[in-house]
Amino acid sequence: MSKNVNINVHHLTRVEGHGNIVVNVTDGSIEQCQWQVPESPRFFEAMVRGRHYSEVARITSRICGICSVGHTLASLKATECALGIKVSKQTDRLRRILKHAENFDSHVLHVYFLVAPDLLGAPSVFPLVPTHGDVVKRALRMKRLGHEWGSLIGGRTTHPTRAVVGGFSSLPGGARTVREGEANLRELKEKLLGCVPDAVETFKLLGDLAANIPAFDRPTEYIGLVDDVEYGLYDGQVGTLMPDGTREIIDVQDYRSVTNEYVVDQSTAKYCKHNLDSYAACALARVNLNYDMLHPEAKKIAEGLGFAAPCFNPYMNSVAQFIEAVHSVYMTVQFIDEVLADGLKDEKPVEPTKFGKGAGATEVPRGILFHEYAYDDEGFCTMGNCIIPTGQNHANIQGDFDKLVPELLAADKSEKEMELALEMLVRAYDPCISCSTHYLDVTFKK
Amino acid sequence: MAKVKCAWFDFTSCEGCQIELTNFGEPFVELLEHVEPVEFREAMSEKTEEQIDVAFIEGSFSREADRRRLEQIRARASIVVAYGACAVSGGVNAMKNHTSDYAEEVYGEDAKRPHLASQKALPIAEAIKVDFIIPGCPIDKAEFVRVVEQLVHGTTKVYVPSYPVCVECKRRETLCRYDDNDHCLGPIARAGCDAPCPADGIPCEACRGMIDNPNEAAMEKVLVENGKLPERWAKDKTRMFTANHRGDA
Ligand code: SF4
Ligand code: SF4
Numbered sequence: 001m002s003k004n005v006n007i008n009v010h011h012l013t014r015v016e017g018h019g020n021i022v023v024n025v026t027d028g029s030i031e032q033c034q035w036q037v038p039e040s041p042r043f044f045e046a047m048v049r050g051r052h053y054s055e056v057a058r059i060t061s062r063i064c065g066i067c068s069v070g071h072t073l074a075s076l077k078a079t080e081c082a083l084g085i086k087v088s089k090q091t092d093r094l095r096r097i098l099k100h101a102e103n104f105d106s107h108v109l110h111v112y113f114l115v116a117p118d119l120l121g122a123p124s125v126f127p128l129v130p131t132h133g134d135v136v137k138r139a140l141r142m143k144r145l146g147h148e149w150g151s152l153i154g155g156r157t158t159h160p161t162r163a164v165v166g167g168f169s170s171l172p173g174g175a176r177t178v179r180e181g182e183a184n185l186r187e188l189k190e191k192l193l194g195c196v197p198d199a200v201e202t203f204k205l206l207g208d209l210a211a212n213i214p215a216f217d218r219p220t221e222y223i224g225l226v227d228d229v230e231y232g233l234y235d236g237q238v239g240t241l242m243p244d245g246t247r248e249i250i251d252v253q254d255y256r257s258v259t260n261e262y263v264v265d266q267s268t269a270k271y272c273k274h275n276l277d278s279y280a281a282c283a284l285a286r287v288n289l290n291y292d293m294l295h296p297e298a299k300k301i302a303e304g305l306g307f308a309a310p311c312f313n314p315y316m317n318s319v320a321q322f323i324e325a326v327h328s329v330y331m332t333v334q335f336i337d338e339v340l341a342d343g344l345k346d347e348k349p350v351e352p353t354k355f356g357k358g359a360g361a362t363e364v365p366r367g368i369l370f371h372e373y374a375y376d377d378e379g380f381c382t383m384g385n386c387i388i389p390t391g392q393n394h395a396n397i398q399g400d401f402d403k404l405v406p407e408l409l410a411a412d413k414s415e416k417e418m419e420l421a422l423e424m425l426v427r428a429y430d431p432c433i434s435c436s437t438h439y440l441d442v443t444f445k446k
Numbered sequence: 447m448a449k450v451k452c453a454w455f456d457f458t459s460c461e462g463c464q465i466e467l468t469n470f471g472e473p474f475v476e477l478l479e480h481v482e483p484v485e486f487r488e489a490m491s492e493k494t495e496e497q498i499d500v501a502f503i504e505g506s507f508s509r510e511a512d513r514r515r516l517e518q519i520r521a522r523a524s525i526v527v528a529y530g531a532c533a534v535s536g537g538v539n540a541m542k543n544h545t546s547d548y549a550e551e552v553y554g555e556d557a558k559r560p561h562l563a564s565q566k567a568l569p570i571a572e573a574i575k576v577d578f579i580i581p582g583c584p585i586d587k588a589e590f591v592r593v594v595e596q597l598v599h600g601t602t603k604v605y606v607p608s609y610p611v612c613v614e615c616k617r618r619e620t621l622c623r624y625d626d627n628d629h630c631l632g633p634i635a636r637a638g639c640d641a642p643c644p645a646d647g648i649p650c651e652a653c654r655g656m657i658d659n660p661n662e663a664a665m666e667k668v669l670v671e672n673g674k675l676p677e678r679w680a681k682d683k684t685r686m687f688t689a690n691h692r693g694d695a
């Protein structure tokens with residue numbers, strides 16, 4: 001095999017943020033095979049220093065527009081831990097609903113706008129308007145539902161207004177009375193149940209396209225939240241799952257012992273590793289960790305799409321996302337019922353009881369997210385640290401590249417086919433690399 | 447009428463403003479009857495060589511290395527619109543502008559690496575000519591549609607209100623934050639968003655920038671006397687979204 005391959009994808013399209021793929025093969029031997037992230041750094045951890053605790057989530061939400069609900073919630077939880085605040089049962093439930101909304105919203109965006117074009121052989125969603133108009137309209141309808149769902153609780157889905165330290169600043173839908181707030185929740189429940197036909201159609205579409213998902217396995221360590229209340233998403237402790245099925249539970253406050261950030265010379269972002277050289281934090285990791293906790297309707301979807309946990313194919317992350325989207329619809333209906341059964345209350349946010357240091361974790365669509373802050377005794381921030389899931393996945397993407405490229409070469413794939421396979425792999429992780437909290441730049445090999 | 451060829455570009459940002467564009471739902475298909483997306487890296491693999499009618503730019507100009515890319519966009523586009531606070535004023539990215547140790551704080555020893563050289567976060571207009579702005583963090587979808595409508599009809603001026611957020615807030619009959627033991631930047635914040643934040647029970651942070659000729663000293667006094675903020679907080683309050691609007695910027 002004396003083959004030359006030269007792939008250089010500068011600013012990969014249809015991912016959030018900027019990333020490059022560089023592969024050089026000369027006479028059949030791989031000289032370079034890299035996933036690089038040249039995103040411009042934004043220095044959020046430095047920016048929160050000196051800010052009041054009531055402003056911090058509003059600032060760190062701006063780390064990422066697509067995961068802004070998750071950043072807000074991780075930030076609030078970290079701050080509440082540092083300030084000795086325990087939120088009410090109602091706040092906990094409403095936040096869970098908000099988290100499910102973001103998960104659904106982002107997964108719909110990813111599956112329909114960023115992945116489906118690859119599987120349908122189109123360069124983007126726009127050329128699908130004349131050919132697959134019903135698919136595009138359904139995608140926009142579902143995306144809109146995710147937006148209305150999150151907005152009802154959070155005020156907005158991009159940088160939510162109402163989620164504040166200690167609780168919520170206003171009732172669902174901005175209602176002025178609890179009755180109106182309850183009516184708003186009931187209306188949301190109807191809308192969610194009304195989206196089931198769209199979900200069924202999406203299921204059929206994915207079923208038809210499943211044959212186009214590349215066969216590729218690379219067992220790795222999977223890390224995500226595990227929670228007593230529900231499938232790990234909003235809250236819980238850090239769970240890890242090894243390829244041989246071994247599990248471990250780690251307290252969120254010890255998150256640094258999980259992420260172990262380090263700098264690699266040839267690359268871009270800080271990398272993370274735990275038990276192995278790399279780990280995955282994504283929908284696939286969550287489903288692998290928490291399959292038993294999925295709603296029965298979501299399990300049916302998994303079975304129907306031929307998904308069996310643990311699944312070691314990173315391309316299946318998109319399928320895992322759709323399974324979660326369905327789960328989120330049914331769990332939200334359940335939490336709405338619980339809030340209504342107890343009766344919605346007009347609660348004031350809980351006040352701080354101390355000023356110190358604390359960490360918080362939540363799952364964003366792309367994997368587990370950690371925030372940590374320290375506050376002085378007037379409530380001003382003295383230290384901030386945010387570790388995003390895409391950063392945690394970089395080493396794993398590189399690990400996949402290292403296994404995939406030789407396999408593609410052995411299968412005698414053309415340069416074009418290899419490029420598409422690598423692009424699809426990166427897109428499958430749904431990297432949100434605009435969340436540039438911890439990025440270093442790259443040097444290009446000329 | 448020929449469709450208006452539009453392209454989207456992003457610089458230092460959270461990409462939240464482009465995400466807002468996906469939240470229209472089905473009416474987005476109607477918008478596509480009037481505009482033709484020709485380049486949008488996040489959503490499309492296609493790129494264009496043709497002249498672009500309208501280039502929408504999101505994100506701040508925060509690395510000298512980005513200047514060339516911005517100049518190329520300017521050369522390819524008939525109209526350039528800066529959308530979102532990051533692009534319009536530097537937005538939240540400018541919070542670090544008055545400090546010098548931000549890189550060390552985040553990267554420690556690695557901060558000395560040459561590729562981390564980052565400058566102040568500046569508006570896009572500091573690098574190239576910008577024809578229109580759509581402020582906000584994030585942008586308001588309705589305002590975006592209004593601007594696109596105007597551009598489709600060949601308008602030469604796009605109106606951005608110059609009065610403060612308080613006007614819209616009063617019109618909505620929202621309880622003033624100052625009457626609820628809180629504080630607010632509404633008196634010096636540029637309106638146009640319909641004051642959603644006070645209506646949701648949180649202060650206006652002036653994410654759309656300041657009005658023309660804001661009285662910053664009076665605002666600081668109000669924050670301390672009526673808002674009960676400690677001096678140090680009141681002094682720094684407007685750095686969150688309007689660091690580049692401040693008299694001391
Ligand atoms: S203006 Fe705000 S929402 Fe828009 S890109 Fe900048 S940080 Fe994100
Ligand atoms: S809440 Fe803010 S914007 Fe509204 S009237 Fe009071 S100061 Fe003005």
Ligand code: SF4
Pocket residue numbers: 582583611635636639640641642643644649650651652653654655
């Ligand atoms: S009320 Fe203030 S902070 Fe809220 S959107 Fe309007 S200008 Fe921005």
